[in-house]
Amino acid sequence: MTDTSVGKPVAPPLISTADDALEASTMRLVRRRFLPVLVLGFLVAYLDRVNVGFAALTANSDLGLSPTDFALGAGVFFWGYFLFELPSNLVLEKVGARIWVSRILITIGLVSMAMVAIRGPVSFEIVRFLLGAAEAGLFPGVIYFMSLWFPKRYKAQDMALFMMAIPLSGFIGAPVSSWLLALDGALGLRGWQWMYLIESVPAIVIGLMCYRLLSDTPANAPWLSREQQAWLQNRLAQEKVQVQSGVKISKWQLLKDVNLLCYGAIFFGVTAGSYGLSLWLPLILKGLGLTTFETGLMGAVPFAFGCVATIVWGWSSDIRKERVWHTAIASFVSALGLGLCLLTVSPALTVAFLSVSALGLYGVKGPFFALATERLPPSLAAAGIAVITSLAGLAGFVGPYVVGWLKTVSNSYSAGLGFLALLCVVSGLLTLIQASLQGTKQRD
Structure with a gap:
């Protein structure tokens, strides 16, 4: 009898190969369409959030701001962010990411322009609060949007690519901001x-681009073929069933969920460190005797390390x-x-050590949000992520404010x-x- 299987392909590998090719082509289209505009959108939003640190190099003296005044004004942004975060994401679930993310970015641009008109501590604090309210919902909204498009195996790496916008905003914004200050x-x-x-x-420009490029779900994405839509919907549906199994909890009950x-x-902890670095780095470096131009160049270095860590550590987590x-x-x-x-007190060593810190502060974001979103059912993802980022967002106030207060009372950043x-x-x-407690509970 002849062994007809020798040298001939069998059905399962053909099917697997076809499925792999379909997955690769689908995710290639999704990533190329969404990731560039989402990264750019978050980059400019984050830059508008933290460029106050570079403005402080000259604006603090023009406006008569003490270190505590600056810390309060920079941090009050997060009260607006905190108060409007959860409502913003509940609206996003109703109207869809395409409309709401676009609205957020356009509003951020308009409110940021109003910073030109500030005249003292009070107007500084008011506009910063309004900027926080305008941006509320952007970050968790995009994370939620990605949960509707990106299967589990892509989460940490693609979230890391998106969140690379945070250190990238510092890497680009530091020298650009110092150059713009020279237009005095x-x-x-x-x-x-x-x-x-x-x-x-x-x-504003990228907000308009988001309205043009984003699609709320795979079902209403005409730029995907029907076969690609079906594959992506089926994969996400399978993962949704796995996560939702046995879950019965309302959005408002999330506020009482211990996990x-x-x-x-x-x-909260790593966010306090991240904003402490972003908002105070220019003043810390300037205080070591650097010029404004040198501050811009040296200030970009930790963020360059942060960009690398965001990608590499997210990739490592996925692999x-x-x-x-x-x-x-x-x-x-x-x-x-x-x-x-x-x-x-050496400027070079300070930049080197802050670069080490940036490796962790920015590398943590991809794995953390992959961990958090994998533990939440998709139906509660937007609200759950909003709760996490709202609570952590308060660190954006607490961290910089405490640093400013301690600088005032001790005349040192140490x-x-x-x-x-x-x-x-x-x-x-x-x-x-x-993780240990959850593992013990699952074994029990």
Whole structure:
């Protein structure tokens, strides 16, 4: 009898190969269409959020802002963000990401332009609060949007690509902002006014691009073939069933969910460190004797390391299918870098140690949000992510404000950096403790 199977392909590999090809072509289209505009949108939004740190190099003296005044105004952004975060995401679920993300970005640009008109501490705080309210819902809204389009195996890496916009905004924004400050006096405007005016325009442009390019679900994406739509919908539906199994909880009950609050606490610590770095880095470097131009160049270095860490650490988390240790280790690295800054007054060493910190502060984001979203049912993802980022968003107020207050009372940034390092240590420990408790509960 002749063995007819020798040298001939069998059906299962052909089917598997066809499925793999369909998956690859589908996700290639999805990623090319969405990731560039989402990264650009979050980049300009984040730049409009933190460029206040570079404006402070000259605006603080023009406006009569003390370190505490600046910290309060920079941080009050997060009260607006906190108060409007959850309502914004509930609206997003109703009207869809295409409309709502576009609205958020356009509003961010318009409010950012209003920073040109501030005249003192009160107007500074009012416009910063309004900017926070305008941006509320963007980050969790995009994470929710990605959960409707990106299967589990792509989450950490693609979320990391999206969140690379955070350090990238610092890498690009630091030298650009310092250059714009040099326009001081042109057409009667101060340099910081030119910076706010010019850097607000891209948010409006990209908001219009989002309206053109985003599709709310695979079902209403005419740029995908029917076969591609069917594959993506089936894959996401399978993952949705797995996550939703046995889950019965309302959106408002999420506010009482211990695990969700723990995620918020974890992200609180590393977020405080991230905003401490973003908002105070220019003033820390300027205080070491650098010029405004040197501050812009040196200030870009930690964010360059952050960009690399965001991609590499997210990729590592996906390849190894591991989230907990990737989140915890990144948190501890953040603390190490911030702590080492206490040992030196050298500008070069300070930048080097802050670069170590940036590896953790930005590398943590992809694995953390992959971990959090994988534990939430898709129907509650937007509200759950909003709760996490709302609670963590308060760190954007607490971290910078405490650093500013400690700078006022001690005339040094050392105590503030130590405080941020401690919060990052707590984040790492909470990640490990929660994972251990959940593992024990599942075994029981």
